[in-house]
Amino acid sequence: MPETTxxxxxxxxxxxxxxxxxxxxxxxxxxxxRPAVDGVDLEIRAGEILVLVGPSGCGKTTTLKMxxxxxxxxxxxxxxxxxxxxxxxxxKLRRRIGYVIQAGGLFPHMTVAANVGLVPKMLGxxxxxxxxxxxxxxxxxxxxxADYRGRYPRELSGGQQQxxxxxxALAADPPVLLMDEPFGAVDPITRQRLQNELLSIQxxxxxxxxxxTHDFDEAVKLGDRIAILDxxxxxxxxxxxxEILTAPAExxxxxxxxxxxALKTLTLSTLADVPLERGTTVTAGSPAxxxxxxxxxxxxxxxxxxxxxxxxxxxxDVDRLAREDTVVATVDRDLPTLxxxxxxxxxLDTILTTAHNAVVVTGRRDTxxxxxxxxxxxxxxxxxxxxxxxxxxxxxxPS
Amino acid sequence: xxxxxxxxxxxxxxxxxxxxxxxLQCVLLATVIALVVAVLVYRNRHLTSLAGSTTxxxxxxxxxxxxxxxxxxxxxxxxTSVVALTFYATLPILRNAVVGLSGVDRGTVEAARxxxxxxxxxxxxxxxxxxxxxxxxxxxxxxxxxxxxxxxAAYVLGPGLGGFIFSGLSRLGGxxxxxxTLTGTIFVVVLALLVDxxxxxxxxxxxxxxxxx
Numbered sequence: 053m054p055e056t057t058x059x060x061x062x063x064x065x066x067x068x069x070x071x072x073x074x075x076x077x078x079x080x081x082x083x084x085x086r087p088a089v090d091g092v093d094l095e096i097r098a099g100e101i102l103v104l105v106g107p108s109g110c111g112k113t114t115t116l117k118m119x120x121x122x123x124x125x126x127x128x129x130x131x132x133x134x135x136x137x138x139x140x141x142x143x144k145l146r147r148r149i150g151y152v153i154q155a156g157g158l159f160p161h162m163t164v165a166a167n168v169g170l171v172p173k174m175l176g177x178x179x180x181x182x183x184x185x186x187x188x189x190x191x192x193x194x195x196x197x198a199d200y201r202g203r204y205p206r207e208l209s210g211g212q213q214q215x216x217x218x219x220x221a222l223a224a225d226p227p228v229l230l231m232d233e234p235f236g237a238v239d240p241i242t243r244q245r246l247q248n249e250l251l252s253i254q255x256x257x258x259x260x261x262x263x264x265t266h267d268f269d270e271a272v273k274l275g276d277r278i279a280i281l282d283x284x285x286x287x288x289x290x291x292x293x294x295e296i297l298t299a300p301a302e303x304x305x306x307x308x309x310x311x312x313x314a315l316k317t318l319t320l321s322t323l324a325d326v327p328l329e330r331g332t333t334v335t336a337g338s339p340a341x342x343x344x345x346x347x348x349x350x351x352x353x354x355x356x357x358x359x360x361x362x363x364x365x366x367x368x369d370v371d372r373l374a375r376e377d378t379v380v381a382t383v384d385r386d387l388p389t390l391x392x393x394x395x396x397x398x399x400l401d402t403i404l405t406t407a408h409n410a411v412v413v414t415g416r417r418d419t420x421x422x423x424x425x426x427x428x429x430x431x432x433x434x435x436x437x438x439x440x441x442x443x444x445x446x447x448x449x450p451s
Numbered sequence: 452x453x454x455x456x457x458x459x460x461x462x463x464x465x466x467x468x469x470x471x472x473x474x475l476q477c478v479l480l481a482t483v484i485a486l487v488v489a490v491l492v493y494r495n496r497h498l499t500s501l502a503g504s505t506t507x508x509x510x511x512x513x514x515x516x517x518x519x520x521x522x523x524x525x526x527x528x529x530x531t532s533v534v535a536l537t538f539y540a541t542l543p544i545l546r547n548a549v550v551g552l553s554g555v556d557r558g559t560v561e562a563a564r565x566x567x568x569x570x571x572x573x574x575x576x577x578x579x580x581x582x583x584x585x586x587x588x589x590x591x592x593x594x595x596x597x598x599x600x601x602x603x604a605a606y607v608l609g610p611g612l613g614g615f616i617f618s619g620l621s622r623l624g625g626x627x628x629x630x631x632t633l634t635g636t637i638f639v640v641v642l643a644l645l646v647d648x649x650x651x652x653x654x655x656x657x658x659x660x661x662x663x664x
Contacts, residue, residue: 120565143569144567145567146564146565146566146567151562151565153561153562157559157561157562158559159562159577160659161580161581161659161662162659162661163661174572204659204660220566221566230565
């Protein structure tokens, strides 16, 4: 995994999003005793991804659809970037707010280009400008314009349709993006890929994104903040994923997080956040005896072999290395290696699936940083456990 | 028979032209009426089922009876034929248009509204194009049906090939009576096939490649 830059976090090109303020927004349906959404107050900051999660029927989708007034609120105000849009022309308002639904919601009788170019066309852009914008957006979502522009939705895979759906929503460069369970209809592997793509697009564009999902893991992965809703869209807890995982406000939240909250916190930290063991290293081509001596002195059972550029090549048992004269530079393709940007969750996954007791961690240009052993990983998990769960399992020492 | 047809080819061709022209104009009118009615009713569950049962009942009225009833009101002539044919042609198109429009995926319609398309734009640019193949099937059914009914309409002196059938039937036993009836019938069938072919072609040209079966 090549690391091109160490400051990827600072790559966001400024914020182009707008803040959204819901003030006492209520939706009542005739004939129902309780409002579907009951006086929601919610401040969504410009440029953040806010995820609304909650059980089905809690009013999260209704809340989302009241932001672009696909559902008209019974009472309350919606303020977009300081401007009250509650009574503005709804069609015009919606052209300023990107909207993505499950499976993309593409129009099957229009080509990809026509789908993406719809909003610019409605806004009166000329053909050349629209066409250029369409190509730009298809590239942004990772589809080659020459290949995809003329296709019809049914000629695309589910993941590709979803990408086009995102491109269409971004067409007129709206400051706000609403996403209603956008990745609900694709397989898990595609979903992960789309989630990662959304995050990198967001790094680039800095929109205000409000997303509805029932998948708490998705919320943890994508959300800058998460709002957990209960019936009537009551906001039970609003906070960063860390806050919610480590300090659930109510039993409802802990129930909703489900078992394995500690496991979920693993996606919050990366390998850069945990102490690595350096171990004994040897550069390929040097005499084996020295390395063996060094490893035995340090009490290490194995030695990591690096190439001249400091990249890990393989690890080898001290006893086996003792039988070699010169350390050879063969590459072990199964060496479990992760970038230090990988999450602890990925590290645990790698350790479990490769049946090694540790995973090698690399830094910039794939150079060796150290290794993370299963023990260290377990220890690192401990402090993040909710206090209530600690007595039974809290034997590790926080480091 | 061949001699009969050759001898009267001008008359037959003219009648065929009139027959086709009458049918196509009535179907066109019926399509417009059916689409307007369908657009008005398809969002309302009660109106939709009312439209459904009306079309079902309407199609059971014998054409001869309806023509007879219209005669007392509009008298002999083309107007009676046009009213009766348009009435029958409207029914299958209306039924299919309602089915087609209600069959459009709600998510697609919501997406259209969600990206800022107005009600009218959503209807014209999303719902109708998506319902179009189903509507067109209704138009084909109507055309076939009305081809036959138009022959009956010759009874009220509307134009068309029905004249051959009825004059033949009224003179059964006389010279060329059977030929006259057969000529009328065969040319109606041939016309129906030709027009259906034409409609299939229209369907190919007017249905987006993205939703073509």
